[in-house]
Amino acid sequence: MSEVDTFMFNVFIFSMILNTAISLYGIFARPTLIKKIIALTIFSDTANVLAIAVGYRAWPTVERSPIPPVLTTSEPTASDLTSFLQTAVDPLPQALVLTAIVIGLAVTLFLVFLTLQVYRLYRTTDVRKISRLRG
Amino acid sequence: MNVSEELVNQVLMIVGTGMIVVGALADLVASIGMLRFPNFFVRLHAATVGTIWGAFVPLLGAAFFAAGYSELGPYRWFVAGGAVVTAFLILLLGPVGSHALARASYKSRAAVPKPLIYDALSEKLKEGEEK
Amino acid sequence: MVYLLSVGLLVPSLIGLAFVLPLIGIFVRNVKFFHAYASLASLYALATAAYNFHIVLSEGVKAYPFGGWWPPIGISYEIDEVNALIALLTTSVMFLITLYSAWYIKDLKSAPYYYTLLLGLEVGMLGCIYTGDAFNLFVMLEVMSISAYALVGFHRSKPEAVEAAIKYGLFGAVATTLYFIGLVFVYGSFGTLNMADLVNKVTFGISSASGTYYGQIHAATAVALALSLWAFTFKSAVFPNHFWLPDAHPEAPTPVSAALSGLVVNVGVYAIFRFLYTIFSPYSIVSELRDVMLLALLILGLASGFVGAFMMAVQDDIKRLLAYSTVSHIGLVLVGLSIGISIAAHPNTPAYVNGLSGALYHLINHSLGKSLLFLASGVVIFMAGNTRRLDEIGGVARRNPLLGFTIIVGVLQLLGVPPFGGFFSKYLLYSSYVEAGMPYVSVMINAISAISILGYVRLLYAALFKTPRTREVPKVNLTPLTVLLALAILCIATGVLSGSITEWLRWIVGRTASEQGIFNYWFYGYYLFWGR
Amino acid sequence: MNVKKALILVSLIILVLTLSAAFTSSALGHYPLPLSGVRWLASWYLYTTLNPQYPKFTAMSPEAVTAIVWDYRGLDTLFETAVFFLAIVGALALMRGISLKSLAESNETTTEGAGSGLSLISKTAAKLLTPLIIAVSASIALHGHLTPGGGFQGGSAAAVAPLLLLVIFSVYFLLRRGISEKPMLTLRTAGLLGIYLTALAVVFTGLVTGVNAYVFQNQPKFDAPVGIPAYLFNTLVSGSLFLFNLSEYLAVAGGFTLVFILLSIPEELVMSLIRGEEHE
Amino acid sequence: MDPSLFVNVILYAIPIYLTAFTLYAVRAVKGPTIPDSVLAIDSMSYDLAAFMAILSILFKSPILIAVAIVLALWIFALDIYVAKYLESREMGE
Amino acid sequence: MIGLNTLTYLFMALTSVISLIATYLAVLEKDLIRAVVYSALQSTAYTILFYLLMAPDIALVYVPVAVGLYPAVILFLVKKTERIDGELGSVEGDGGK
Amino acid sequence: MRFAGKVLGVFILVFVTYVIYSGSTSLYDLTTGVAVALATALITANLVVREPHKLIQLQRLAWLTAYAVRYFFIDEVKAHVDVIKRILHPKMPINPGIVKIPYGVVSDYAMMTIANSITNTPGTVVVEVDPGEKAFYVHWINAVTTEPSDARSHVSEVFERFARRIFD
Structure with a gap:
């Protein structure tokens, strides 16, 4: 079934790439700030999924799945560690993505407050009508 | 591992597997119901099928199965405990969520309950307006 | 003896000082306390950065592994001559800006938040400059950017300010996320994020603690470089990505405008330098890709130089004029940075050294001059009765000779008039491209300077030579004028000492952007930990 | 307008093609299936995350992700928290001088009745759910060094409780129970200070005892022989990771609650205060 | 009996779950009203929580179970927000 | 007999296609509330992806953030501002305003 | 006294949930469980329980x-x-x-x-x-x-x- 696996995995990766493009389109082309924020969250999430996909690993055997990078014993022996090394996925992208998610959340929260302030001052969130500045 | 413990494990796994399969079938039926039913309020009933038999039962099944599945090691109690807590939380969360959605969509007319043979609530609301 | 504590503790301890400030704001009801607190904090940063610079000059490149984890396992800060110098520049200008803020921020309601965000901005810049880890750079960029967004929108009831902030924030978030995708490609193919380890893999190819390559590194490098350079050019407002700057910088509170225009844009330039001259250096196995990127940067730099210079001439708002001047000058700095195209200049040729040292020199000159002018414009706006329009300012600077003097110094510095630093740095850029055999670039540098004269003259005329409309102008107290005077003295110093500064910058470039410099970066940042 | 849209579309198509081409030429390190192993750097982490054989080279936590987040790359996480902190400060700066305090007093009588909030069923369920949510979230946070989870995960799960109360009852319900901006800011600052002091604890120890120590150090290292104890009464607490998780839990829960209280300030109040404000 | 027998039985149940999720997603996408979509996402997530518990047993990585409870909790919160949005004038009141 | 690995990859592909559809609709939908609901669907799909890619930590962070907080924040925001994106169009079953 | 009853009720509820969710009864779980349950109970007792005598x-x-x-x-x-x-x-x-x-x-x-x-x-x-x-x-x-x-x-x-x- 290796061809099927390959096909499915590539469908996954290409969907993520397409998601990147669609959400970028949303950021640049949709007129409302709120829609831009929604698209921005989707965009950063997609980047995170791509990062996690880089850290995934192929199945060690057909029966045995990769496991999360968490030891399920608190007193590991050498053989425990060896099998852990052979099955666990890459923890580093996960740590990076954890950081990136929180950062994205912080930026989004702040943008939400700014959007609210824009609405208070302009009574609209449509960027075509907000044009005090010429850029 | 002694024999009686193994027997208990076997029984737990049989029960667990049965509940998981029931959950799968109930999910399928519930999703078909979601697609077939005509409006939001009737779909709520299909959603209930999906929540109780489709989620609560297989979660308990997973808890039983994990408790009997010795390959998971000492962490199988973690699975069992997590699944049980999740199951009972869903038992509390599911109906409250459904109720809140139903009430909100009825009040705001976001979804209209048609067809409907009798509506006691609209009469009550009408009375309230007259008062 | 605790190892290199001044490097490791500076940035974390500054953010700790910021952490408690909003809470203090609930209890302390005296605005002077916050001025003193922030000034002391930034003085501490200045002292530590100066000490770090001293360490680098006397002992060479140093790396600090956080948590005792050696690279590439943990994060390390790595200071060489260039980033220690830029950190010193940043902290000193930030110190002056913080002092100036004591005059600018008067109400108790906003002081704690303002200073928290200003400290956050400083922390972000210092972190970006000191870090030796590509992902930590992303985090610090975000720290810097979010403070910048918040500070731009600080005048919350002013529609333009909030609009500029959201424009800046939205696209800034996209830019940093694109940099993150670039990092995904870096990690996917190189298997490491530490800059010194990347140098190892790309340049020396010595077997590393993080293994070898995975997959196709040329494709990965192309994508990663394209995405990260896009993000950096966004942060430093180079031509197609400059659209946010003329909105954001003028609308911020004046001291913040100075910090943004004078310092924050430097961070993007520094990151480009680090990526294209240390990690993916001329000696690396991907140098032909690097040439493409540098050519693109050269074109973009020239374009933004022209755009900035032209747009300066048609502005009628004093702060917008200065903001466009930033676009123009950062373009010039990028032109200097692009000298490394291999058809133009090989490393260690005079052109290469002149171009890079000219870029550095121009960066310093621009930082000092631009913060001086922005801070002075704050005083001018105050004296003219809260107007920013050039035709309404009406020569108020004549009422205050000290102010007038500093404005003249700043304008001459940015214009590049001989006794000032701006002239010498532009001359270095000019001569480097002549030596590199690309005289048309030199001509364009001259053209950019010539076009920008128009804008500066308008500024000078409006602020200084026009006859004042009213005789009564509000009094300005001594604090801002002292800051302006200090900056003006620094500007004059860069010009007067130009000979020795040029030699010294050439020495720095020879130490960092040469083969020996790259070796040192790798050796002290990576190998030293594993080799001992 | 159409030119702009076409430009966006063309550049996005180029982006998609570039990324796809990069992926298919295995620029992500693998094509078409993932690597069959992990990268070498990852194997360092996996091998040393809990390895009592090398006491000078381990993070003493079975959870490799938490170990990376708080120990190997602790600096990132400190500044990630700082970003969140600065975002909240930015929001507070936009809302400076605006507080619900005055409204809460005038709304003392009007909001407890059946008219406000969701139905009585939801209210009763929310009351029952609050301690359960806190229990689960505390478990997620305090087991962060053993099982998936950690300070941020637990804190954000704990924030459901005040958020549900806010949405199901009203924001005044929270305010009357003492959950308002200042206590939440205090909680957040306390959490952040906890993180900060834990990060610097070993350095202070090193300064006092005169041995080498690093910022963010957890376990002893070859050249830095001090550390935070990994075992407490024979129970694995993984040194600083437990303290970090606890502090982050408080900080995140406080921060989220603060954000939502700020978001639920009525518009009329904000407008009345913002209008006529002086600016430069 | 061998535990792998039970595992195989569950393996046959997985495609049923996947079909159900697809149908739920179809309803969530189709609408026609907002409560419909929310309800579909809601039921799907509760079922997903159960499915995640099952998968964590099949993958033999018990720690994956923690995701289920958090998903259930937050999906409930989504219901409540949408309900509050539809009912009230201001979210905070 | 299909193995667990193929089923996992199948689930992954299915979920990513669902997320693709949800993203497309979330970006193009004019009614912002619908867009929020679609983005919640997309977030749920991403949660499954994180789960299947063996990242329970990320799923635990991601679920509160993307399923819980983003929709909440955006609903608060939409409630305070306006519901329709771009040109005004009629929205069926409008209970918001 | 009434308050103590309420606290006890919530304490038991939270403690049991905590321990079941953790899935083990090690010293660490029990200690942190008691601490968490006590803190939660003190905060939320008045909110959750109205008539503590029914609990027993x-x-x-x-x-x-x-x-x-x-x-x-x-x-x-x-x-x-x-x-x-x-x-x-x-x-x-x-x-x-x-x-x-x-x-x-x-x-x-x-x-x-x-x-x-x-x-x-x-x-x-x-x-x-x-x-x-x-x-x-x-x-x-x-x-x-x-x-x-x-x-x-x-x-x-x-x-x-x-x-x-x-x-x-």
């Missing part, structure tokens, strides 16, 4: 168990089978109506139990509750009657009997 009456727990057994094995199965038939039937025989169902319990928790039981059985969903006139408005997939008392005997009689014994 064991017959209420026994009724709860009996109720759970009956509910899950009889009522739920009946209702599920009914709704599943309706879903899978080609003609989909539904007969929906919103009927009024009065209830007679006093405490909020009893009311919530009845309402959740009604909603959790497929075929009936509580749309609105009116605490003033003590009535639910229930959307019923097969509204055989519109008379409140009739509907009560069809839908919620059993739940109410148990709920009164458990909570009132």
Whole structure:
């Protein structure tokens, strides 16, 4: 079934790439700030999924799945560690993505407050009508 | 591992597997119901099928199965405990969520309950307006 | 003896000082306390950065592994001559800006938040400059950017300010996320994020603690470089990505405008330098890709130089004029940075050294001059009765000779008039491209300077030579004028000492952007930990 | 307008093609299936995350992700928290001088009745759910060094409780129970200070005892022989990771609650205060 | 009996779950009203929580179970927000 | 007999296609509330992806953030501002305003 | 004293949840469990519990168990089978109506139990509750009657009997 696996995995990766493009389109082309924020969250999430996909690993055997990078014993022996090394996925992208998610959340929260302030001052969130500045 | 413990494990796994399969079938039926039913309020009933038999039962099944599945090691109690807590939380969360959605969509007319043979609530609301 | 504590503790301890400030704001009801607190904090940063610079000059490149984890396992800060110098520049200008803020921020309601965000901005810049880890750079960029967004929108009831902030924030978030995708490609193919380890893999190819390559590194490098350079050019407002700057910088509170225009844009330039001259250096196995990127940067730099210079001439708002001047000058700095195209200049040729040292020199000159002018414009706006329009300012600077003097110094510095630093740095850029055999670039540098004269003259005329409309102008107290005077003295110093500064910058470039410099970066940042 | 849209579309198509081409030429390190192993750097982490054989080279936590987040790359996480902190400060700066305090007093009588909030069923369920949510979230946070989870995960799960109360009852319900901006800011600052002091604890120890120590150090290292104890009464607490998780839990829960209280300030109040404000 | 027998039985149940999720997603996408979509996402997530518990047993990585409870909790919160949005004038009141 | 690995990859592909559809609709939908609901669907799909890619930590962070907080924040925001994106169009079953 | 009772009730609830969720009874779990439960109980006791003396009456727990057994094995199965038939039937025989169902319990928790039981059985969903006139408005997939008392005997009689014994 290796061809099927390959096909499915590539469908996954290409969907993520397409998601990147669609959400970028949303950021640049949709007129409302709120829609831009929604698209921005989707965009950063997609980047995170791509990062996690880089850290995934192929199945060690057909029966045995990769496991999360968490030891399920608190007193590991050498053989425990060896099998852990052979099955666990890459923890580093996960740590990076954890950081990136929180950062994205912080930026989004702040943008939400700014959007609210824009609405208070302009009574609209449509960027075509907000044009005090010429850029 | 002694024999009686193994027997208990076997029984737990049989029960667990049965509940998981029931959950799968109930999910399928519930999703078909979601697609077939005509409006939001009737779909709520299909959603209930999906929540109780489709989620609560297989979660308990997973808890039983994990408790009997010795390959998971000492962490199988973690699975069992997590699944049980999740199951009972869903038992509390599911109906409250459904109720809140139903009430909100009825009040705001976001979804209209048609067809409907009798509506006691609209009469009550009408009375309230007259008062 | 605790190892290199001044490097490791500076940035974390500054953010700790910021952490408690909003809470203090609930209890302390005296605005002077916050001025003193922030000034002391930034003085501490200045002292530590100066000490770090001293360490680098006397002992060479140093790396600090956080948590005792050696690279590439943990994060390390790595200071060489260039980033220690830029950190010193940043902290000193930030110190002056913080002092100036004591005059600018008067109400108790906003002081704690303002200073928290200003400290956050400083922390972000210092972190970006000191870090030796590509992902930590992303985090610090975000720290810097979010403070910048918040500070731009600080005048919350002013529609333009909030609009500029959201424009800046939205696209800034996209830019940093694109940099993150670039990092995904870096990690996917190189298997490491530490800059010194990347140098190892790309340049020396010595077997590393993080293994070898995975997959196709040329494709990965192309994508990663394209995405990260896009993000950096966004942060430093180079031509197609400059659209946010003329909105954001003028609308911020004046001291913040100075910090943004004078310092924050430097961070993007520094990151480009680090990526294209240390990690993916001329000696690396991907140098032909690097040439493409540098050519693109050269074109973009020239374009933004022209755009900035032209747009300066048609502005009628004093702060917008200065903001466009930033676009123009950062373009010039990028032109200097692009000298490394291999058809133009090989490393260690005079052109290469002149171009890079000219870029550095121009960066310093621009930082000092631009913060001086922005801070002075704050005083001018105050004296003219809260107007920013050039035709309404009406020569108020004549009422205050000290102010007038500093404005003249700043304008001459940015214009590049001989006794000032701006002239010498532009001359270095000019001569480097002549030596590199690309005289048309030199001509364009001259053209950019010539076009920008128009804008500066308008500024000078409006602020200084026009006859004042009213005789009564509000009094300005001594604090801002002292800051302006200090900056003006620094500007004059860069010009007067130009000979020795040029030699010294050439020495720095020879130490960092040469083969020996790259070796040192790798050796002290990576190998030293594993080799001992 | 159409030119702009076409430009966006063309550049996005180029982006998609570039990324796809990069992926298919295995620029992500693998094509078409993932690597069959992990990268070498990852194997360092996996091998040393809990390895009592090398006491000078381990993070003493079975959870490799938490170990990376708080120990190997602790600096990132400190500044990630700082970003969140600065975002909240930015929001507070936009809302400076605006507080619900005055409204809460005038709304003392009007909001407890059946008219406000969701139905009585939801209210009763929310009351029952609050301690359960806190229990689960505390478990997620305090087991962060053993099982998936950690300070941020637990804190954000704990924030459901005040958020549900806010949405199901009203924001005044929270305010009357003492959950308002200042206590939440205090909680957040306390959490952040906890993180900060834990990060610097070993350095202070090193300064006092005169041995080498690093910022963010957890376990002893070859050249830095001090550390935070990994075992407490024979129970694995993984040194600083437990303290970090606890502090982050408080900080995140406080921060989220603060954000939502700020978001639920009525518009009329904000407008009345913002209008006529002086600016430069 | 061998535990792998039970595992195989569950393996046959997985495609049923996947079909159900697809149908739920179809309803969530189709609408026609907002409560419909929310309800579909809601039921799907509760079922997903159960499915995640099952998968964590099949993958033999018990720690994956923690995701289920958090998903259930937050999906409930989504219901409540949408309900509050539809009912009230201001979210905070 | 299909193995667990193929089923996992199948689930992954299915979920990513669902997320693709949800993203497309979330970006193009004019009614912002619908867009929020679609983005919640997309977030749920991403949660499954994180789960299947063996990242329970990320799923635990991601679920509160993307399923819980983003929709909440955006609903608060939409409630305070306006519901329709771009040109005004009629929205069926409008209970918001 | 009343407060101590409330705290104890919440403490037990939180502690049990914590330990079950952690899935182990090691020293670490017990210690942190006690700490968390105590802190939570002190914060939320007044919110959650109103009449602490009911918590220690064991017959209420026994009724709860009996109720759970009956509910899950009889009522739920009946209702599920009914709704599943309706879903899978080609003609989909539904007969929906919103009927009024009065209830007679006093405490909020009893009311919530009845309402959740009604909603959790497929075929009936509580749309609105009116605490003033003590009535639910229930959307019923097969509204055989519109008379409140009739509907009560069809839908919620059993739940109410148990709920009164458990909570009132």
